[in-house]
Amino acid sequence: MTKRTMGNQFFQSLRIQKIAAGVAMLAIFVTVLSLVVFEGTKKNVTLEADGKTVELKTHAKTVEDALAQRDIEIGSHDTVSPSVKTSIEDGMTIDWKQANPVAINMNNDSTTIWTTKAAVKDILTEAGIELAEHDSVEPSLDSKIDEQGEITINKAFQITLKDGKKSTKVWSTSTTVADFLKNENIQLSELDRIESDKEQLLLPKSIVSIVRVEKVSDVVEETTNFDVKKRADDSLLKGHEKVVREGEQGKVRKRFEIVKENGKEVSRKLVAQHVVAHPKAKVVSVGSKVALASTTTAFASPVASAAKKTSVSRGAGSKSVKEMYMNATAYTAHCTGCSGVTATGINLSANPNLKVIAVDPSVIPLGSKVWVEGYGYAIAGDTGGAIKGNRIDLHVPNDGVAKQFGRRRVKVKVLN
Template sequence: MEANIRRFLPGNGSLMKLVISVISLILFVGVVIYAVYETTKATVTVMVDEEEVTVQTHASTVAELMMEQEWDVNEYDHIEPSLDTEIDGNMLVTWQPAKQVAITIDGQEQDVWTTADTIEELLHELDIAYTDHDNIEPAVTTEISEDLAVNYESAFQVELTSDGEQQEFWTTSTTVADFLERENVTLGELDRVEPALEERIDEATDIRVIRVEKVTDVVEETVAFGTVTKRDEDLENGKEKVVNAGEEGQVNKHYEVVLEDGEEISRELVKTETVKESQDRVVAVGTRPAAPSVSRSASPSPSPSPSTNNSSGGQSSGGSSEASSGRTMTVTATAYTASCSGCSGVTATGINLNNNRNMKVIAVDPSVIPLGSRVHVEGYGTAVAGDTGGAIKGNKIDVHVPTKEDARRWGRKSVKITILD
């Protein structure tokens, strides 16, 4: 260096020495200044995610320190002390960078920045007071990482009615089918659920499991016997004789019964099984003409005494007439059928006219004609007084005929009847 200086300043040794001294002084001052600059730097320890980084800085604030170190600071980061804090010697700065997390809360998705360490701390930051019944995925102890996805569903109570019991359960939003599966409620093939299995439930939902079963009910029913009349020439006209008393039959009716929670909802007849056939009541009706009465002439004889006359008269006019033809009267007669309006087809004495369309039955006023009596009706024949009617009062009867056309033809008429027994 001295040789170079001499080349520029030939022949001037004193000047050269002066220059060398100035340069040396400048270098010394520079070294001193640099030493002073370095020794006046503040020492700052920065804790980043629990890792220590120590730096020397002349930055006046924490913010300038971050810029000086070219650290990318997010507005959601947690820095303590704050960015505008002035730096002094041996300072500790805690820096916790925020992470972005996707969280779905009861179906609503959002992105949040957080400095929380775990999901539990994140929920606390979001003011979510979770319970053990809530659904949180992943678990609350999971550490927060970048781009973590969190799902939170708050629980609510629903009422379940099943098998005669009402219970309340905590659940999150789900379908009825998933809820029943989670609560181990088994459904039968015919069971119904309200609301439907595919419906989603909420806090206003009440779930009802309806147990449905089909059973067979066998009902025994009697079948009334019919009455058949046949002409008998061996019997005097107007007389009747029971040849066969008749016998009721029996059928078993099989019903398919639908029960919901033990209560009958419907029944359907699926089969009728004849157990025993009914046997008709057979009545022989006499057709032989009655023997004519013979009048005999006799010579006059003394009049009998009053007592003798009364006795003889009682026998001839009272006893023989009552025995041969019974009590006779004139009545007003109308006609009806088993299928008339308001009729059940079964008489007051239990005769099933639906199964015995041709049976001769009359409706009577029991105070005039006793029920069960055999009555001969002029123009109709011998019938059983087996029914009553609201309009049949006094000397009125209603004759049963097979069809409505027969009833129209009969009309209303006055007839002579004889009560046989």
């Protein structure tokens, strides 16, 4: 091959390489240009997804296509604005909110709803639930739903609170009495009590009763009656009496422990007593002298003559009788708190007509025979919680007689 031929082949090969390079450059240019044109034809879209903002370029035709390109699957309860069938426009903003399940517990009933709302208040509004003034909700209305996705509503109902003497209507969401006391910040003293079980369930129109109990001391001074002592006096005519010494009442200071419930006294217990002054007995002389008719009297009668001849014993009528005035009431064997059997074992239920009186044994010993003005002879055979000092209680057959007797001040004689 000649040199000229070899030169032509070299230049021809060089020309082919240049052409190939030019074609390659053209292909690259076209590709780049196509990419630029492709990218340039994409539309700018702002995507708001669950609180996050994403700027994207897309050739998607609809909102649904744009979300699908981001691998967003639209749930049946999700909200998309604008709608999924809306055509994509440059500069459009797509707002997608994913719905979440929320359990609403109310009055021991639970309902689950799907919502895109986050605030408790908005969720309840969307669910059509209205809250009254005294209802409680957890979490609070202004807070956002937590990860558990649960709202608890306690509907308030009205109950009656009787606290001591005061009665009020109270709205409450408490479940038990104990829960109610805690929520209402009601303090109880050691003696106070609740008239129901603290674990008792509260329902509409329930009544919570609190009895306020207090113990107080009361010091009183009471007078004690004096005895009347009679003694025979042969210097006085029979049927005549003379007061030798006036009686003086004694005085006793007593301290009581009083229990009050809601301000009303329910019990009184004597815890101490002190004699301030002892009573002094009244001394009365009773005449025992018998007057004899004079034998020189012109109008002497046979009786007087007999009296003149009859000797009178100086010892007759000299026995001392205890006599006093006391406050008397009447009771029956069937009175409230009565057993029908006295403190000394007398069965009044079986013997309604027996004359028995209840006494303070320190004043009239049990078993004494007595005479009571307006009642007659009786036996001191019973006691009573309220029968203290100068008080006695007379047993009668029935309530009618007891009411008729009422309360009287009577003379009492202790015969033995």
